[in-house]
Amino acid sequence: MRIGWAITGAGHLLSESVEILEKLANNHEITVFLSNAGEEVLKMYGLYERVAKITGGYYRELAIDRNQRFSYPISGRFSLGKYDLLIVSPTTSNTVAKIVNGISDSIVTNVVAQSGKGRVKTLIVPVDIESGDVETVLPSKLELEKCTGCDVCEASKSCSQNAIISKTEIDLLKCIGCEECRDACPFGAISAGKLIDIHMRDIDIENTHKLILMEGITVLNNPNEIKDYVI
Numbered sequence: 001m002r003i004g005w006a007i008t009g010a011g012h013l014l015s016e017s018v019e020i021l022e023k024l025a026n027n028h029e030i031t032v033f034l035s036n037a038g039e040e041v042l043k044m045y046g047l048y049e050r051v052a053k054i055t056g057g058y059y060r061e062l063a064i065d066r067n068q069r070f071s072y073p074i075s076g077r078f079s080l081g082k083y084d085l086l087i088v089s090p091t092t093s094n095t096v097a098k099i100v101n102g103i104s105d106s107i108v109t110n111v112v113a114q115s116g117k118g119r120v121k122t123l124i125v126p127v128d129i130e131s132g133d134v135e136t137v138l139p140s141k142l143e144l145e146k147c148t149g150c151d152v153c154e155a156s157k158s159c160s161q162n163a164i165i166s167k168t169e170i171d172l173l174k175c176i177g178c179e180e181c182r183d184a185c186p187f188g189a190i191s192a193g194k195l196i197d198i199h200m201r202d203i204d205i206e207n208t209h210k211l212i213l214m215e216g217i218t219v220l221n222n223p224n225e226i227k228d229y230v231i
């Protein structure tokens, strides 16, 4: 199959999505579309290189929002029916809100809109599905209560990106999720992959319910369900 796979800036379900994407790329032609936040968040979780690695060649591009202009010409491929399937996983509450309101102002919302116009089946895995609290994973984080404020910070010294400059927090926009800092700190003051509970807002759950009712879109609970739709 020829597939478009769009990634937005959600940390939740991100590594699970990348795992399925890698598997499908062995047997299918996949173009990857990244929102600007998708690109940043993939880097923070150390997953960007894995996604870049599976791309290369016509219809196997890595299409990043910041490299497009305002009209997103690449999304026209979907209205022309060049793809068999569009997958958006993971999908932030922001992108879901825009889709249900018919807004197309990013590479991801544009490929979804054009898929609707070209009747390309679209699978969406939103991160906000059910009310209540959900456990999610954080990128690298400086745990201040464990930091002893060493004169020479080993974590900072080990960082190839100079992402720990202040000894108060990691600059996630510089971080590439390599986790060298976690291994370097003798006091265990850097965590990576810490789990926290986040509350699902009613507005985001309502938008997911609206998404379920949209023509041409199938909403999935988990990236693992994607395989059932790929022949």
Ligand SMILES: Cc1cc2nc3c(=O)[nH]c(=O)nc-3n(C[C@H](O)[C@H](O)[C@H](O)COP(=O)(O)O)c2cc1C
Pocket (backbone or CB within 6 Å): 007, 008, 009, 010, 011, 012, 035, 036, 037, 038, 041, 044, 091, 092, 093, 094, 095, 106, 127, 136, 139, 172
């Ligand atoms: C580390 C990190 C993790 C994030 N995880 C989520 C998430 O799980 N769900 C979500 O809706 N937004 C999450 N965000 C916020 C989105 O990236 C942000 O709302 C962004 O503007 C979404 O843009 P997009 O929908 O165009 O990708 C996260 C941000 C950061 C920095």
